[in-house]
Amino acid sequence: MxxxxxxxxxxxxxxxxxxxxxxxxxxxxxxxxxxxxxxxxxxxxxxxxxxxxxxxxxxxxKNKRDILDHVVDGLLARILEALAAENAPDAVDTLDEYVEQCRRISGALSEIFSADPRVARMLLLEATSIDAELTERVLGLFDTATALTAAYFMHGRELGYLRADLDVDGTARAVVGVILANLLQGLRTPADREAQRRTADAGLRLMFDGIARR
Amino acid sequence: MxxxxxxxxxxxxxxxxxxxxxxxxxxxxxxxxxxxxxxxxxxxxxxxxxxxxxxxxxxxxKNKRDILDHVVDGLLARILEALAAENAPDAVDTLDEYVEQCRRISGALSEIFSADPRVARMLLLEATSIDAELTERVLGLFDTATALTAAYFMHGRELGYLRADLDVDGTARAVVGVILANLLQGLRTPADREAQRRTADAGLRLMFDGIARR
DNA sequence: CGGTTCGGAATGGCATGTCACTTCCTGAAG
DNA sequence: CTTCAGGAAGTGACATGCCATTCCGAACCG
Structure with a gap:
């Protein structure tokens, strides 16, 4: 017992x-x-x-594969914890509040990934090529992130501060792609925090306003 | 000779x-x-x-590593060829033309990736974990894509159909992230071409207009 | 028939996982 | 406080299996 x-x-x-x-x-x-x-x-x-x-x-x-699981467990737990801690789609009632919320999430993630590029290295580059089960867990994390994002979008579309014709699911995936771009930037320029911050800002701006002149 | x-x-x-x-x-x-x-x-x-x-x-x-190089060479060549064929930032003078151009590029890419999910599997999941040199080549492809995108952005900003305060480089990276999201979607639902098309459309819409209500 | 290509048995090296032994710790008894 | 016994944890030589690579006799071409 x-x-x-x-x-x-x-x-x-x-x-x-x-x-x-x-x-x-x-x-x-x-x-x-x-x-x-x-x-x-x-x-x-x-x-x-x-x-x-x-x-x-x-x-x-038990063996080599066993400890890999423990390593990945720890990383995924940290990330999910950060996401869950910030998660509160229903508490966001205006566009500005949502921007603020996204900044918080972005901050929490860079706390993890920018602080240690090995985390992204491990999850994105290594863990995806061991076996189907582990690949699934990493891709599953993206699905989770997509689902969390989609919940915010749904809420914002209902309250009217997001586009009425927003394709919630497809756009959520695209936004997860933008997050991914940030992780890649972290891999490319691990030392240059400033570049990472700029990419993150550009990503957020893209997300809300797009590139077209208004 | x-x-x-x-x-x-x-x-x-x-x-x-x-x-x-x-x-x-x-x-x-x-x-x-x-x-x-x-x-x-x-x-x-x-x-x-x-x-x-x-x-x-x-x-x-020569050996196992040698053929891996040849496999990756072929894939990268196909992708770069597709990108180069469509590349013509200076021929795009209006927002609508640029949208059209992006659709073409998106089409050319899904021609490659949606037609055969194994391409994304190979490049994103496998090739990133063999050794530093190969990882570099894959990440280098992203850099190339970023540079191509940035060239369009620069042009569009000068001609005034893109936001004047656009962070060219950071946003280009974010857009490459959106492309990545499409590849991931292809990995998740290899059979569902319709879902892939929707994700691609949502990504394009996000790129130009963002999510906020206008 | 030279020479070239094929094929699969043999080779070698290496990393994982096991095991018999040693060392160390702890708690109890004297 | 010291001693001792039992057991848990540590250790690294060794067994094992696997696979990339080699090599040489066989088959095949021209």
């Missing part, structure tokens, strides 16, 4: 140490995977980074 | 046959790589698909 606590506090000192090592392994694996790539990383590399024997690794994780 | 002809016509019958087989191998490799993934595909799989011994493979290509 108990089972080993995962995020919860561990009772005994030994348990706490064990838990700590587990997390260190996940972190080390993330670093190796996101930099060398999954296939070019050996269990030995992960172990060596921590100065442990690679046999020890297998005391904590 | 001669070197083996690649696209050119072959003199002798043997050379022609050899050239044909080369192309068949590239095609077979594309099919395997895009479906199973690069790492899960063995040279033997490619050879078997063609009913040749896998030793024969090495008569035509």
């Amino acid at each position: 108990t089972g080993p606590p995962t995020t919860t506090q561990a009772r005994t000192r030994a348990e706490r140490l064990r838990q700590e090592l587990r997390e260190e392994i996940v972190t080390a694996a993330f670093e190796e995977f996101s930099q060398r790539g999954y296939h070019d990383t050996g269990i030995a590399d992960i172990a060596q980074r921590l100065g442990i024997g690679h046999g020890t690794f297998y005391r904590h994780f | 001669t070197g083996p002809p690649t696209t050119t016509q072959a003199r002798t019958r043997a050379e022609r046959l050899r050239q044909e087989l080369r192309e068949e191998i590239v095609t077979a490799a594309f099919e395997e790589f895009s479906q199973r993934g690069y790492h899960d595909t063995g040279i033997a799989d490619i050879a078997q698909r063609l009913g040749i011994g896998h030793g024969t493979f090495y008569r035509h290509f």
